[in-house]
Amino acid sequence: xxxxxxxxxxxxxxxxxxxxxxxxxxxxxxxxxxxxxxxxxxxxxxxxxxxxxxxxxxxxxxxxxxxxxxxxxxxxxxxxxxxxxxxxxxxxxxxxxxxxxxxxxxxxxxxxxx
Amino acid sequence: xxxxxxxxxxxxxxxxxxxxxxxxxxxxxxxxxxxxxxxxxxxxxxxxxxxxxxxxxxxxxxxxxxxxxxxxxxxxxxxxxxxxxxxxxxxxxxxxxxxxxxxxxxxxxxxxxxxxx
Numbered sequence: 001x002x003x004x005x006x007x008x009x010x011x012x013x014x015x016x017x018x019x020x021x022x023x024x025x026x027x028x029x030x031x032x033x034x035x036x037x038x039x040x041x042x043x044x045x046x047x048x049x050x051x052x053x054x055x056x057x058x059x060x061x062x063x064x065x066x067x068x069x070x071x072x073x074x075x076x077x078x079x080x081x082x083x084x085x086x087x088x089x090x091x092x093x094x095x096x097x098x099x100x101x102x103x104x105x106x107x108x109x110x111x112x113x114x
Numbered sequence: 115x116x117x118x119x120x121x122x123x124x125x126x127x128x129x130x131x132x133x134x135x136x137x138x139x140x141x142x143x144x145x146x147x148x149x150x151x152x153x154x155x156x157x158x159x160x161x162x163x164x165x166x167x168x169x170x171x172x173x174x175x176x177x178x179x180x181x182x183x184x185x186x187x188x189x190x191x192x193x194x195x196x197x198x199x200x201x202x203x204x205x206x207x208x209x210x211x212x213x214x215x216x217x218x219x220x221x222x223x224x225x226x227x228x229x230x231x
Contacts (some may be wrong), residue, residue: 004156006156034219036222041224042224043118043204043206043221043222043223043224043225044157044204044222045222046219046220046221049219089156089157091156097170098147098162098169098170099145099162099208100145100146100147100159100162100164100170100206100208100220101147101159101162101170101172102157102159102220103159104149104156104157104158105156106154106155106156107155107156
């Protein structure tokens, strides 16, 4: 049972354009959402997060949007840079569960071309 | 501030054997979580340790066990290895209660890649 889904295995964009990565979830108990980025041979690194009481959170070039009614979130990267090329994981957490328990999606490979 | 370090980075075992993976938490962190990442999949939560006790477990059988030591380092032990245990095992540390509401921001190590033949 895949509770967090990233339906696009890969995304390719030109440098300077917008990258939009999507994520869907099924568990209504999820109330915190995070995006992690992973480079080869490295562990995932935290990028940005959003609480279910918000619908948008911005941090520099990165913005996460949450649509609770659709159980959908997206990560926007503007402008995209070649160094953003990595695997991006969407993750979700539910209050009352272990703080260290995140449910991850399968990941989307982002390639930004110069 | 040191990050999360894991050892070994790669190892090969045969079916039925036992394996121990090790993790040193980031300085100042008191909670450690272990994840299994199969090829082409996202990380899957195995369990979490806080104050040297397991306080959360994912859908993994009892042959997956762990320890957390007083210095907050940790071990993941897997007994009776199966072919499907081949994966990248990620350790993540965090500071309990210091997250975004109900979720801690986890700091991950680079992982230990286990191959079971």
